[in-house]
Amino acid sequence: MNAAHIAALSRSGVTVEVVHETGSTNADLLARAASLAGPLLLVAENQTAGRGRAGRSWLSSPEGSVTFSLAWRFEGGPQTLIGLPLAIGVALAETLAGLGVQVQLKWPNDVLKDGDKLAGILVETQSAPGGGIWAVTGIGLNLLMPDEMEARLGRSAAGVPWLARMERDALMAALLDGLAAALREFAVRGFGAFSARWNLRHAWQGETVVLLDAGKVVQEGLAAGVDDSGRLLLDTPEGRVPVLAGDVSLRVKA
Numbered sequence: 001m002n003a004a005h006i007a008a009l010s011r012s013g014v015t016v017e018v019v020h021e022t023g024s025t026n027a028d029l030l031a032r033a034a035s036l037a038g039p040l041l042l043v044a045e046n047q048t049a050g051r052g053r054a055g056r057s058w059l060s061s062p063e064g065s066v067t068f069s070l071a072w073r074f075e076g077g078p079q080t081l082i083g084l085p086l087a088i089g090v091a092l093a094e095t096l097a098g099l100g101v102q103v104q105l106k107w108p109n110d111v112l113k114d115g116d117k118l119a120g121i122l123v124e125t126q127s128a129p130g131g132g133i134w135a136v137t138g139i140g141l142n143l144l145m146p147d148e149m150e151a152r153l154g155r156s157a158a159g160v161p162w163l164a165r166m167e168r169d170a171l172m173a174a175l176l177d178g179l180a181a182a183l184r185e186f187a188v189r190g191f192g193a194f195s196a197r198w199n200l201r202h203a204w205q206g207e208t209v210v211l212l213d214a215g216k217v218v219q220e221g222l223a224a225g226v227d228d229s230g231r232l233l234l235d236t237p238e239g240r241v242p243v244l245a246g247d248v249s250l251r252v253k254a
Contacts (some may be wrong), residue, residue, distance in 0.1 A: 001043055001168050009173035012038045012180035014070070016172075023049035025069035026124055026138035033134040035190070036071055039183075042233050043068040043175055047140075060144030063157070064144035066172065071136045072183045081135055083191025085109040085123045087182055088137055090194045092119060095178030099154035101116040101160050104203035107223075107232045107250055111141075113158035118142055131239050137179070152204075192228040208253040211243060218237050219243060220253065 007016040015038060022028055025042045027049075032040075047067040072079055089105045094110075096103050102114045103119075111119035122138040141166035163171060185193055199205070204223045211219040211234075219236030221241060230251070231242035 001045060001172060003043070004168045005171045006041075006043070006176065007049075009170055010176045012039075014041050014174070014176060015136045016041045016126075017044070017051075018043045018045065020044075021048065023047070025137050029071045029136045030124055030126050030134075031067050033071065033136070034129055035164055036073070036134065039073070039180070040067060040071045041172075042071075043172060048062075048119040050082070051071050059185060064164070065140060065142050066175075067138075068170070068172070068175075069136055069138040070179055070183075072131050073134050073186055075132050077133060078125060080190075081123070081133065083124065083194070083226075083228075084137075084186060085121050085246060086134060086185045086226060086230045087191055087194040088121050088123065088139070088179065090201070091182030092121070092139070092141075092175070094164075094197070098178075099163060099166070099174060100189040101163060101203070105198055105201045106203045107226060110254055111158065115203070116158035118160065119242045129134070140176075141175075143205045148155055148183070190228075191230045195226055195228045195230070202226075204250075204252055210251050210253050212251060233238050 001018045003016040003018040017040065022044045025044050025047060029040065029042055031172050044067050057136040063226045085108055089109060089111060092111055093103050093105060102234065106112050109121040110117055119139060119141040124136050126134045128134050142159045144161060183191045202225050205225060209223045219234060219241065224233040224235050226232055227242060231244055234241045234243060
């Protein structure tokens with residue numbers, strides 16, 4: 001991939017860098033947060049130590065996925081970023097829909113295709129010098145899912161061969177434009193501007209789900225979408241319960 005070509009194809013005005021290989025694009029941008037002058041997209045052709053939520057590994061391959069992080073500065077503190085991972089999910093879903101790929105969203109930060117995981121989102125933060133906060137959003141998007149990768153994952157995962165045939169710089173520019181537009185909207189309107197759009201793509205709407213913490217069920221109910229704060233709403237015998245994202249896993253009840 002070519003950084004100058006991606007930037008030329010994009011309408012976002014965001015600075016773009018491409019590296020052949022790195023451990024984690026998120027870790028790289030967090031380490032540079034104090035010196036960043038503006039939004040920056042860092043794309044890795046090969047990422048060797050990608051991370052998911054709660055410290056989990058994200059496996060990828062240079063030919064079968066795109067891995068990148070976008071650093072964006074927001075005014076205010078961490079409380080201004082409530083719901084941001086879900087808004088990023090909406091941006092990804094809408095961008096992919098524009099490219100002919102329909103996906104659904106799983107709370108709080110997964111993109112699914114045909115029930116399997118297609119993309120993961122990890123948002124990490126760093127205080128900005130002089131005030132505000134840097135949000136670094138890392139995204140791994142599967143394009144091809146060969147059998148050997150599924151064997152390493154130990155579960156089925158989704159791919160989008162149609163996008164794998166697309167010119168990579170054009171794909172990255174489209175993803176960048178969708179994300180940048182969403183981040184600008186989020187900065188002004190918060191997650192309330194995205195909640196209805198997220199619920200339209202909710203993969204498990206009306207399903208009985210369980211929340212797991214360290215393998216133990218901590219909550220069960222019918223998934224009823226999210227509210228304007230990005231909390232998952234569960235309908236239980238005791239009434240509707242809002243759930244904040246933490247180190248929990250959401251599963252459809254077997």
